[in-house]
Amino acid sequence: MQKLRIKFSKEGGASYISHLDLMRTLERSLRRADLSLAFSEGFNPHPKMSFASALSLGVKSRGEYLDLELEKPIDKEEVLTRLNGVLPEGIRALAVEELKNKEGAAMSLVAAATYEIEGKALWTEGQWQDNLAALLTQSEILVEREGKNGLREIDVAPFLIKAQLINLTGNDFTLTLTVRAGSAGNLRPQEVLQALEKYYGLTLDNVRILRTGLYREKEGHLIPLISSENEVIQLRS
Amino acid sequence: MKERIEEILLQVTKPARYVNSEWNAVHKEWDKVETKVVFAFPDVYEVGMSHLGIKILYHILNQREDLVAERVFSPWVDLEEKLRAEKIPLFSLESKAPLGDFDILAFTLQYEMSYTNILNILDLAGLSLHSCERGEDAPLVIAGGPGAYSPEPLADFIDAFIIGDGEEVVLEFVELYQKMKKEGKNRKDFLREAVKLKGVYVPAFYEVEYQENGTLKEIKPKGEAYPFPVQRAIVEDLDKVPYPDNFVVPSTEVIHDRITLEVQRGCSRGCRFCQAGVIYRPVRERTPENLEELTDKLIRSTGYNEVSLSSLSTSDYSCLPELVTSLLDKYKEKRIGISLPSLRIDSFSVDLAEKVQEVRKTGLTFAPEAGSQRLRDVINKGVTEENLLQAAESAFSAGWLKLKLYFMIGLPTERDEDLDGIVDLAKKVAALGERIRKEKKIKIPVRITVSASSFVPKPHTPFQWEGQVPLEELERRQKYIREKIRSKHITFNWHEAQLSFLEAAVAKGDRRLGQAIERAWQLGCKFDSWNEHFKYDKWLQAFEEVGLDPEFYAYRQLNHTDFLPWDHINTGVSKKFLTREHEKALAQEKTADCRLTAQCTGCGICPEFQVSTKIVRRKDHAETKN
Numbered sequence: 071m072q073k074l075r076i077k078f079s080k081e082g083g084a085s086y087i088s089h090l091d092l093m094r095t096l097e098r099s100l101r102r103a104d105l106s107l108a109f110s111e112g113f114n115p116h117p118k119m120s121f122a123s124a125l126s127l128g129v130k131s132r133g134e135y136l137d138l139e140l141e142k143p144i145d146k147e148e149v150l151t152r153l154n155g156v157l158p159e160g161i162r163a164l165a166v167e168e169l170k171n172k173e174g175a176a177m178s179l180v181a182a183a184t185y186e187i188e189g190k191a192l193w194t195e196g197q198w199q200d201n202l203a204a205l206l207t208q209s210e211i212l213v214e215r216e217g218k219n220g221l222r223e224i225d226v227a228p229f230l231i232k233a234q235l236i237n238l239t240g241n242d243f244t245l246t247l248t249v250r251a252g253s254a255g256n257l258r259p260q261e262v263l264q265a266l267e268k269y270y271g272l273t274l275d276n277v278r279i280l281r282t283g284l285y286r287e288k289e290g291h292l293i294p295l296i297s298s299e300n301e302v303i304q305l306r307s
Numbered sequence: 308m309k310e311r312i313e314e315i316l317l318q319v320t321k322p323a324r325y326v327n328s329e330w331n332a333v334h335k336e337w338d339k340v341e342t343k344v345v346f347a348f349p350d351v352y353e354v355g356m357s358h359l360g361i362k363i364l365y366h367i368l369n370q371r372e373d374l375v376a377e378r379v380f381s382p383w384v385d386l387e388e389k390l391r392a393e394k395i396p397l398f399s400l401e402s403k404a405p406l407g408d409f410d411i412l413a414f415t416l417q418y419e420m421s422y423t424n425i426l427n428i429l430d431l432a433g434l435s436l437h438s439c440e441r442g443e444d445a446p447l448v449i450a451g452g453p454g455a456y457s458p459e460p461l462a463d464f465i466d467a468f469i470i471g472d473g474e475e476v477v478l479e480f481v482e483l484y485q486k487m488k489k490e491g492k493n494r495k496d497f498l499r500e501a502v503k504l505k506g507v508y509v510p511a512f513y514e515v516e517y518q519e520n521g522t523l524k525e526i527k528p529k530g531e532a533y534p535f536p537v538q539r540a541i542v543e544d545l546d547k548v549p550y551p552d553n554f555v556v557p558s559t560e561v562i563h564d565r566i567t568l569e570v571q572r573g574c575s576r577g578c579r580f581c582q583a584g585v586i587y588r589p590v591r592e593r594t595p596e597n598l599e600e601l602t603d604k605l606i607r608s609t610g611y612n613e614v615s616l617s618s619l620s621t622s623d624y625s626c627l628p629e630l631v632t633s634l635l636d637k638y639k640e641k642r643i644g645i646s647l648p649s650l651r652i653d654s655f656s657v658d659l660a661e662k663v664q665e666v667r668k669t670g671l672t673f674a675p676e677a678g679s680q681r682l683r684d685v686i687n688k689g690v691t692e693e694n695l696l697q698a699a700e701s702a703f704s705a706g707w708l709k710l711k712l713y714f715m716i717g718l719p720t721e722r723d724e725d726l727d728g729i730v731d732l733a734k735k736v737a738a739l740g741e742r743i744r745k746e747k748k749i750k751i752p753v754r755i756t757v758s759a760s761s762f763v764p765k766p767h768t769p770f771q772w773e774g775q776v777p778l779e780e781l782e783r784r785q786k787y788i789r790e791k792i793r794s795k796h797i798t799f800n801w802h803e804a805q806l807s808f809l810e811a812a813v814a815k816g817d818r819r820l821g822q823a824i825e826r827a828w829q830l831g832c833k834f835d836s837w838n839e840h841f842k843y844d845k846w847l848q849a850f851e852e853v854g855l856d857p858e859f860y861a862y863r864q865l866n867h868t869d870f871l872p873w874d875h876i877n878t879g880v881s882k883k884f885l886t887r888e889h890e891k892a893l894a895q896e897k898t899a900d901c902r903l904t905a906q907c908t909g910c911g912i913c914p915e916f917q918v919s920t921k922i923v924r925r926k927d928h929a930e931t932k933n
Contacts, residue, residue, distance in 0.1 A: 083328025084558070086316060091323055091559045098330070098556055098610030101641070115642050128317045156610070158558065159328040276314075 071108065072143040073169040075176060076153070077296055081130040081280075084160025089124040095158065096136060102156035105149065108139035122176035122284050122295060123183070123251055126258065133184070133283035135176045135295050137169070167296045176295055180252035181287035182231060182303070185259040187245040189277035198235040198243065201270040205262075206233060208269070213261040226265070229257035231305065248292070248303060251284065309403050312395065319385045323559035324352035327401050330556040331608065333365070334401055335375040342485055344368055344376045344411040345399050345446075349424035350834070355380040356555070357563035359617070360415055360452060364473050366551035374481060377401040377409075378555075381424045381834070382431070390431060397431035406432035411484065412446040414465070416454025419813040420806060420835040422461060425450075426828040429464065436825060438466050438511065443494055447484070451477075455508070456539070456586050457766035457873040459526075460813055460820040462510035467498060470876060471506045471539030471586075472572070474548040479504050502533055506540025509533075513875065515818045521859070523817050526875045536877040539586070541916050545572060546597045553608035565613035565646065566605045568598060570630070574619035575902045575920065578676070579687045579892050580718065582765040583619055585880050588912040589920040590902055595626040595633070602634060606643060614638075615646045622651035622659075623902065625924040631659055652690050657701035664705075671702050674713035677721075678728025684895045685720050687888075692732065699736045703743040709754045710736060716784045716801075717762040717776035719892065726784055730791045733757045737796040758800045759788060761807035765814055766873040767880065769888035772865040775811040777858075778804055805843045806836065811861035812850075817872035820860065822853040881911035 080092070087095060097117055100107055109115040122135035146166045153163040193201070205211065211227040229250035237244040249257040259279050266272040285292035285303060292303040316322040327334070337343075346365060348355030355361065361378065368376035377399035382390065390397060396405040406412055412432070414425050426436055429448070435441045438448065450461065451469040458468045469476055480501060487497040498509045512533045516524040528535045542548050554566065573590040574583065602614055614634065618624060634645050645663045650656040652673045660671055675695055677683045683690060702710060714729050733755055740753030761781050764773045776784075781804040792799050813820060826849035834840035850857045865871065867886045874882070887909075891898060901908050902920060913919050 083326035086322035086326045087328075087558045088321075088323065094560065094564075095330075095556075095558055097612070101610035101612065102330075102607065104607075107641075109642050117642075127322070156330075158330040158556075 072140045073171065073173065074138045074140065074146070074149065075167045075169055075296055076136045076138060076149070076163055077165040077299075078134050078136060078157075079130075079132045079162045079164055080125060080134055080160060081132070082160030084158060085128060085130045088127050089121075092125075093119075093121070095161070099153065099157050099161070100138070103149075103152040105138075105144065105152065106141040108141050120175055120177055122180050125281060126260070129259070129279045129281060131281035132164070133281055133294075135284055137176045165296055165298060167298055176284075178253070179286040179295060180284050181250065181254065182285040182292050183249055183251035184282045184285070184303075185247040185249070186280045186282050187243075187247065187259055187263070187277065188280075189243060190241045190275040191243055191272055192241060193243070193272065195235065195238050198238065201266065201272070202233045202235060202245075205265060205269065206230065211265050211269075213264050213268070215258075215261070226257045226261055229255045230262065232303075233262060246282075308395070311393070312398065312403055315386070315389050315393070315395070319389065320383060321352075321559060323557075324380070324383070325386065325400065326558060327403065329400075329558050330610075331553045332401055332555045333369045333375065333377075335369075337375075337402055337404065340375040341373040342375075342411070342481060342488075343404075343409045344374065344413060344481065345379055345406055345409040346376060347379045347406070347412060347414045347425075347428055348381070348417075349414060349421040349428060350381050350417075350836075351383055352380040352557070353559070353561040356557050356561040358415065358417065359567050359569060360473065362551050362554055362567075363549075364413075364477055365555070366553075367474060367477060367549050368481065370549065371478075373485070375401075377404070379406060379428070381428060384834070384840075387427075387431065396433045397428060407434060407446065409446045410488075411481070412448050414448070414450040414452075416450050416452040416461070418836065419454065419460075419810050422454075422813065422824050423828040423832045423835055425461070426464065426825060427833045430828075437463055439463075441466075447494065447497075449480075453582060453586060456582070456876055456878060457814065457816075458508060458510065458876070459515075459818040459872045460816040460824060462818045463821040463825075466494070466509065466511075467501060468508040468510070469506050469540065470508055470537065472542040472548075473540065474542050476504055476506045476540040480507065499532065502537075504540075505538050508537040508876065510818070523870055523872055525870045526818075526872070536875045538877045538916070539879060541879070541918060542572075542591070543918050544921065545569075545591050545593050550593075550601055552601060552604035554605065554611075556609050556611070563615065564611075565615050566602070566609060566611045567615050567617045568602060568605070569593070569618060570598060570616050570621060570624045570627070571618045573920075574623070575900050576620060576623070576689065577687050577888070577898050577900060577908070579685070579769040579888055580676075580715065580762060580765070582768050585767045585885075585910075586878050587619065588878075588880060588910065589918055590623075591921045592624060592626075592923045594923055595630045598630060599633060599637075603637075606638065606641075612642060613644045613646055615648055617648055619649060620651060621647050621649050622653070622656045625922050628659065631662060635663065652694050652698045654697055654701045657698050657705065660702075661705040670709055670711060671707050672711040672713065673698060675732065676713065676715050677718055677725060678714060678730070678732055679725045681895060682718060682721060682725045682728070684897055685892050686718055687892065687897055689897065689900070692735075695732065696735060696739060699739055700743065703740045703753065708740070708744060708749070708751055709756070710740070711756045711758065712736065714757065714759045715762045716759045716788070717781050717807075719762075719770060719773045721776070721784075723787065726787050727791070729757065729759070729788055733792055733797050734794065737794060741796065753796055754798065755796055756798045756800065757788075757792060758802075759785065760802045761804050763807050763811045763814055766871070767876075767878050767885070769885050769892055771815075771871065771885065772867060772869075772889060774862040774864040775808065777862060778808045781807065803838070803841065806841060808861055809835070809843075809846055809857060812857035813860075815860045815872070817860075819853075819855060823850045823855050823857075826850075826853050877915070879912040879915045881909075881915070884908070884910045 107117040118139035232248035571592040
């Protein structure tokens, strides 16, 4: 038995695939790659695979994670080569790591996510800087979220870690976000935009969202779900 | 344009229906291929991607370097609204190219109530609906599939129909198109040559005459050069024509989301209501060696975890047990399941079903079609109550708790006793199931689902002369069963009778019917087979406005001597045989399956088309060996 964690991207046409469809698509890709999938018991055996986090339809990503169990161990590089030969357009396997047996599922480890948002808006650089700084210091950020019982208002201030303007060319802006994700609390990038509209009167056009990574928390830092990647994000004190 | 399409796709439901990132989809450089063909399925992606015919033809055309075949499906209403609002012409999935940029636009005709969607696709592509109004620069609009066997209702809209097995004729047709185009010939010149190919029907070359009382007098060619009758194309040996070794794998769940392996084509059981049983004759089996090789390639290339052994009557495939055993053994470890979608009602079939369940648990369906032995003899469904009860007993004993039973109501000669027969059979099956599950001390009660569709008389069948039972009477019969069948173990489903009535009117329609379809489409009819979109009142209004009566087409009893609107199409099964079968039906006489008895029933297909039934292993051989 071998446990693997695979980092992959979901862009292009693949960004229109829903979470449920992505599971089916990846199962079929793993089968095409002829990896010896381990299966659950029971009447309808399904491969032992799980995702770190669901991605909203239409959001692209370069930092998705899949945990996987194989019957027969296989070389990590071989997994990448085989998978990339059979993945549909828009999905690429970026890195793979063998997991220790006691390692928790990616889903239970996720603590934060980073995003890059591009779009058009009429703010000047000064307005962007001031409004983002103001948003980050707000003690309460109320946004509307669709839940099981319809729309409800929630406070997402505790879940916003960082928001930075990294480029502004004319009206075209690029924004990076670091937000809480996972079971302890979750903030969607669309909700940050919603807050900027609500509190600071931002009007937006042609928005494209890219998830750039998923992180776990360790000793006050955010580190990638795959330890071979050494990027570290300092948490706000 | 592509960017604008991408943005729009984010605003519609299930955008994965329209993206081009499916595995195995074929992408070729647009400017480097000489001829571009787009296959259009007039329903949504999930329905269209479940259809085998397009997969086969897509594969065959794309094997050629100078050709590209792409796909398009009916956009769901939300995307349609946006395309119309932004004046974006309907595009193909692969290249996102407007349909008008293709050389050939090829529709598949699977069911009558999809015809308004054909007009909608033409319109969304910015093309004129009428064949005679489209110029040389518009794509050639062709159509194939079972609907092409009774093409007249679509004659105004389609330039050429291709009737029969498409594997060989589709390439001949496209090659001829390329040749004539290079020679600088125009569309009419091409069509004049194309009708020399077996299976090609160009309605513009035929004229229709009517009697004074409004019935059809005849359909005849406008010149000697045009064939009469038009013969269907036929493939003699399925092992010798290409079958895809890779399928496009959808990125979103479709209805039949699995590998479809066509083990054989045709069915000689001879059910008298069944059009497929006539138009796919004779039975042609593929060899198990070929099927195993294909399965292996398809599993590798698609990654699917299920293989469906598909045909009109898979129990009849002569090598079925050995094929199933071999495939199960081979793919057990990879948890790849086998499914058998069309099983006969007998213990042999239940045993096989049980065997394939080892991997995956699915439901079991039997189709007795009629409730009494008398009526089953009328329709030539060679199944007895004893067969059904034995099969049900085997199924319950093997652990199934849910069974589905399919019936048809409104069959010729049907009386209330026959409806009582449906109720009675369902209750007997339920009681049997309850007894067995109690003996086995299973706590979950059995559930029997009874589905009753309404009989629609179809062209080229022994019942083609029959009128449909009037709508109100169909509804009374549905209600009759509904009230009598009540039981906590039985669920009763029935089909929308209004839809079946219109289906009959279109199925039996002549060339005039195109006006009703066009008017219905103008009044907003589309996705008619989708409950939430079916607009019965608009359809009635459409018929009225164009001066046609749907009852005239659906209800009228025709005479054996009448010229029928599809009599210029030769399926290979003779009208004499169909007449005899019709007479035998009314006399409650059965006709045996030539495949089982090796006795010719005289349907005419083999001598007419110089073909023969191809059975890999004859049953009688096996029996003499033992």
